Amino acid sequence: MSCRSEVRSVSPTLADYTITKIERGLWLRPGLSRKDRSIVTLAALLANGQRISMAHYFNNALDEAMKPAELSELVTHLAFYAGWPNAFAAVDVLKDNYIGLDAVTLGRALRARKARRAA
Structure with a gap:
């Protein structure tokens, strides 16, 4: 279950955290x-x-x-x-x-x- 829509269907909050905290946060940090x-x-x-x-x-x-x-x-x-x-x-x-x-x-x-x- 790695597809974004599959995750969202089971746990919308987890999908949101994945986008906001990991993809748009952690992965964009300098360093x-x-x-x-x-x-x-x-x-x-x-x-x-x-x-x-x-x-x-x-x-x-x-x-x-x-x-x-x-x-x-x-x-x-x-x-x-x-x-x-x-x-x-x-x-x-x-x-x-x-x-x-x-x-x-x-x-x-x-x-x-x-x-x-x-x-």
């Missing part, structure tokens, strides 16, 4: 770039085995100019600190989200995703 925030967030999610949010934040990282190879390296690096099972859980999420795609296919996939978000 860290959005790419750096993506790395930190993904590290925390992976370390805690929080699969439900990983795809969303992997997609955010790609939006912030991280390359699929960088995401792969992030998972590999974190395996040593957060554990192999958590890293393999992230691999399971990533295998469905752009890893291994060539640049042209990745570009098409990202443009299509952005168009769906805008709709």
